[in-house]
Amino acid sequence: MSYKALTLSITSLFAGCLLQAQNNNLTQYVNPLIGTAKMGHTYPGATVPFGAVQLSPDTDTIPYAGPDGKYTGTAYRYCAGYQYDDPTIVGFSHTHFSGTGHSDLGDFLIMPTTGQLQLNPGTADKPETGYRSRFSHSNEIAEPNYYKVKLDDHNILAEMTTTTRVGVHQYTFPKSDDAHIILDLMHGIYNYDDKNTWTFVRIENDTLITGYKQTHGWAKTRTVYFAMTFSKPVQSYGYAQFKKQVYQGFWRRFNVTRNFPEMIGQNLRAYFNFKTEQDEKIKIKFALSPVSTTNALENLRTETPSWDFAAIKVKGQQQWNQELNKIQVEALNKEDMTNFYTAMYHTFLGPTVYSDMNGQYKGLDQNIHTANNFTNYTTFSLWDTYRTLHPFFNLVQPQRNSHMIQSMLAHQQQSAHKMLPVWSHYANENWCMSGYHAVPVVADAIVKGIKGFDYNKALEACITTANVKYYDGLDDYIRLGYIPDDKRGNSVSTTLEYAFDDWSIAMAAKKLGRNDVYEAFIKRSQNWKNVYDAAIGYMRPKLSNGSFKKEFDILSTHGQGFIEGNAWNFSLFVPHDPKGMIDAMGGDKKFLPHLDSLFSMHLPDEFFAHTEDITREGIIGNYVHGNEPSHHVAYLYNFTSQPWKTQERVRMILKKQYKAAIDGLGGNDDCGQMSAWYIFTALGFYPFAPGSETYQLGSPAIKKAVIHLENGNTLTVDTRNQSDKNVYVSKVTFNGIPVKGTAIDHSKLIAGGELVFYMSSKPTK
Known part of the structure; x- marks a missing residue:
């Protein structure tokens, strides 16, 4: 046997042993x-x-x-x-x-x-x-x-x-x-x-x-x-x-x-x-x-x-x-293995089962119901989890996510408001946070073809939810195209969130051939433009008379029209129309240095004066990873002429915000959302806008991952020349064919195959 053949044989034997060991005990890498x-x-x-x-x-x-x-x-x-x-x-x-x-x-x-x-x-x-x-x-x-x-x-x-x-x-x-x-x-x-x-x-x-x-x-x-x-x-x-x-x-x-x-x-x-x-x-x-x-x-x-x-x-x-063996990973070191599988562990802690062995549960109407042909779930922290956790379930837990959506639809039917859940647990609606973010969870499942629930019934529940006019400024939003700051706190961020939710309804409607619904909600999705002040280049509170609020601080997190963030952070929250946002901000020439500065600027002490859950440990410049509205931001470079900066940024965030330590999370895990961000980003692709079939490509941090899909197919993510220094991607192939651009579709990935990233220490410009 030649030296090369012997080396390959030993390598294959080691890889086989590693895979077998992982099959037997992946819990060894989990640290609760x-x-x-x-x-x-x-x-x-x-x-x-x-x-x-x-x-x-x-x-x-x-x-x-x-x-x-x-x-x-x-x-x-x-x-x-x-x-x-x-x-x-x-x-x-x-x-x-x-x-x-x-x-x-x-x-x-x-x-x-x-x-x-x-x-x-x-x-x-x-x-x-x-x-x-x-x-x-x-x-x-x-x-x-x-x-x-x-x-x-x-x-x-x-x-x-x-x-x-x-x-x-x-x-x-x-x-x-x-x-x-x-x-x-x-x-x-x-x-x-x-x-x-x-x-x-x-x-x-x-x-x-x-x-x-x-x-x-x-x-x-x-x-x-x-x-x-x-x-x-x-x-x-x-x-x-x-x-x-x-x-x-x-x-x-x-x-x-x-x-x-x-x-x-x-x-x-x-x-x-x-x-x-x-x-x-x-x-x-x-x-x-x-x-x-x-x-x-x-x-x-x-x-x-x-x-x-x-x-x-x-x-x-x-x-x-x-559950952990749904994704079998080979990482660069044991710390990364611990980070990855502890993140998977955290993503599978909730939502939690909320029905008895006989299927009975207490509903939002406080009556006893029976979950027929599904398991009822509770603990829906949807302002957080619609972004990455539920899209992660659509990849590795589609049947379970279908049951969660059926639980949401049951909630909507039992609701006196006929609304899908906002933040609910134990047969109660807490009305916590803003938006109506069960909608993108449902829309994402429809667009990606997740089976097990009635698509048209689910779309109607989304439409009904989006038109409850007495809910959190929706009457003004529908009438004016924005929420006036003199009527509601968090007026700007809620307007931006509604616009995204409306876009996700439009995408589901388009998938189902409901063109009337598509046209109505794609128009509503452009309401983000109504709170963008082109004169200063930021989202800004607008008053009932149509003028922008005069007293305004782009860095303050208190009383400026935003929830868990400031104008700087939320001005980048248009995940459903990133190109439109970039054009509005002056195109690449102005937008790129603007985005670069987000990760390098110094925040004054006043930034921390009115908030408890934004901590210095969870911040990189003015990028706040511990608060979910920033989670898509590093991937915005993909929509510019410098996508290699997405690769650089996500690898940096992985290193700074996640550690295999007791204090290893740079913010609340938020029912698995922070951990789901880690998993997708470590795998090299990310659900930038739930409601779309498209993932944005980044820079994988693993050496290899084998994803066992519920449909029986296998998706392998492989990297060549992977190391801590080789954070840039020179080429991506899927089943041997070069991937053009910075995106790949869900339908391709779940059909199975091999996604290969060729890594480099230098960016491909």
């Missing part, structure tokens, strides 16, 4: 602790892909309002319940958002303790005054669907894993005559005053407890049912009620706080007492339901028929491996 420090707002606990249960430690909660009744900015730290730098754990609750900038949830906190029973959480500086415990990261392990930590103050080893609807706890106790399991029913992330409106707990027998909890928080009316079972009979039990007077039973005939089989009240903390031997394990299975305790019990018995903790953990990790 990434993003748990600073602003990432991720949680490290156990969950399965898209699971209804997110069983995770909470290190603290800060009241939503301080003594003066005003919002406390420090509460923003605990959107996911966990901050890596905190020294104590309060307990383990069953529901969490991942990466959001607001929160709720934190339902049904469980904490094992020993010694004197204490029913208050204590404080971080004096944990001995309550049931919380100190812990060390040296005794902490976080893996997909597994979390483990030593609770030092109680000498208890805590482990947890999950199924879709059941959280499974395993606590290893010391020898004790005073062992307790505390069930905190008033705990919540972002504790509004009197957030808990009612709680009911029923002791069915000495191992089974059922009940529900009603809250009034970010979601105005939310009810979660549970069924909880112990592996060992409870010796005694009771509860204490805080803030409100304890209900004493009819004519005070009973002491309802001890060994009484019903617990009823507003702010309850229950306890269950045991005696334990040294290293004895007490296990708990805790099932959730949006509908009833009967359904919760059915979920529990169906999904976790046994007490085999290890088997449940392994099964969940196998689910993760199955």
